[in-house]
Amino acid sequence: MVATPHWRLIINGKSAGDDGLRAAVGEMRDSGVTIDVRVTWEAGDAERYVAEALGEGIQTIVAAGGDGTLSEITTALARRELDAGALPSLGLVPLGTANDFADAARIPTDPGEALRLVNSSLPQPIDLLRVRAQADARDPHARDHWVANLASGGFGTEVTTNTDESLKSMLGGLAYVVSGLGQLGRIEPRHARFSGPGFDWEGEFIALGVGNGRQAGGGQVLCPKAMIDDGLLNLTIVPSLDGELAATLGTAMLEGRAAALERVAIRVPLPWLEIIATSPLTLNLDGEPLQALAFRIDCVRQRLRMHLPTDCPLRCNPAKVAT
Numbered sequence: 192m193v194a195t196p197h198w199r200l201i202i203n204g205k206s207a208g209d210d211g212l213r214a215a216v217g218e219m220r221d222s223g224v225t226i227d228v229r230v231t232w233e234a235g236d237a238e239r240y241v242a243e244a245l246g247e248g249i250q251t252i253v254a255a256g257g258d259g260t261l262s263e264i265t266t267a268l269a270r271r272e273l274d275a276g277a278l279p280s281l282g283l284v285p286l287g288t289a290n291d292f293a294d295a296a297r298i299p300t301d302p303g304e305a306l307r308l309v310n311s312s313l314p315q316p317i318d319l320l321r322v323r324a325q326a327d328a329r330d331p332h333a334r335d336h337w338v339a340n341l342a343s344g345g346f347g348t349e350v351t352t353n354t355d356e357s358l359k360s361m362l363g364g365l366a367y368v369v370s371g372l373g374q375l376g377r378i379e380p381r382h383a384r385f386s387g388p389g390f391d392w393e394g395e396f397i398a399l400g401v402g403n404g405r406q407a408g409g410g411q412v413l414c415p416k417a418m419i420d421d422g423l424l425n426l427t428i429v430p431s432l433d434g435e436l437a438a439t440l441g442t443a444m445l446e447g448r449a450a451a452l453e454r455v456a457i458r459v460p461l462p463w464l465e466i467i468a469t470s471p472l473t474l475n476l477d478g479e480p481l482q483a484l485a486f487r488i489d490c491v492r493q494r495l496r497m498h499l500p501t502d503c504p505l506r507c508n509p510a511k512v513a514t
Contacts, residue, residue, distance in 0.1 A: 203256030241267035257287015262477030280314035314496035325483035345398035395431035
């Protein structure tokens with residue numbers, strides 16, 4: 192006898208009144224899925240709800256919100272001293288401003304379609320990035336920060352952190368572009384050393400991305416070759432634009448933004464990365480800012496299991512469908 196599916200839906204409080212989500216939950220319940228709903232209101236709620244779900248033996252946790260909500264829940268799961276197979280599987284209903292992870296993974300934005308995807312697909316193993324900061328960077332007992340999508344620094348981080356919430360509500364992902372245009376004249380290069388197995392680079396940069404996923408900040412594709420199940424993080428560094436490099440970028444912009452970035456960016460896949468900056472550097476970890484002089488970032492292979500589309504381009508191997 193097949194057990195009745197039992198899910199815990201954790202909704203970002205900003206999206207609790209979404210009529211489409213309410214209708215989709217009703218549809219799933221009518222189909223035989225048991226869904227309990229919890230709403231986050233303040234810091235620590237996601238952690239508490241995940242602990243509650245583990246204690247009750249919930250099979251699947253569904254995050255309903257944006258990249259920040261997904262990050263809160265993946266972090267709460269990843270911090271448990273349990274193997275991926277012993278943790279609930281993870282689903283996502285994208286309800287955020289930009290939904291960068293969902294967009295890159297081709298997870299439907301329609302709540303009904305997103306929940307049907309969770310119900311029809313088998314969970315697939317995915318990697319996560321583990322970030323440790325400054326004096327704790329090499330300390331195995333330090334509190335870990337986990338990243339499902341992308342850690343970014345430099346100009347893109349300033350745009351994402353400084354974009355007004357009301358602007359996000361009105362313009363969605365376009366808000367990051369509008370905010371970024373207002374800061375173009377104030378880009379100041381940062382200096383840091385980046386090192387990993389077989390890789391060492393030091394210099395000034397204006398933006399960086401450390402990707403498990405590929406994009407952030409409302410569709411800015413920083414790590415176009417990142418995969419979420421290959422055991423590697425993808426590092427992208429955009430060096431300071433001056434002299435010959437600036438001229439190259441100016442010419443390449445005629446071919447489009449993506450082509451321009453390809454001309455100037457330094458890109459390398461690594462199992463781990465260390466960053467040492469000359470002044471405090473802020474990394475945006477799926478929406479959570481973390482500031483330090485030094486960081487250690489590891490790609491932790493197959494840390495969770497997630498429901499993904501069969502055509503998800505972030506996976507090396509296609510997802511499977513439940514039978």
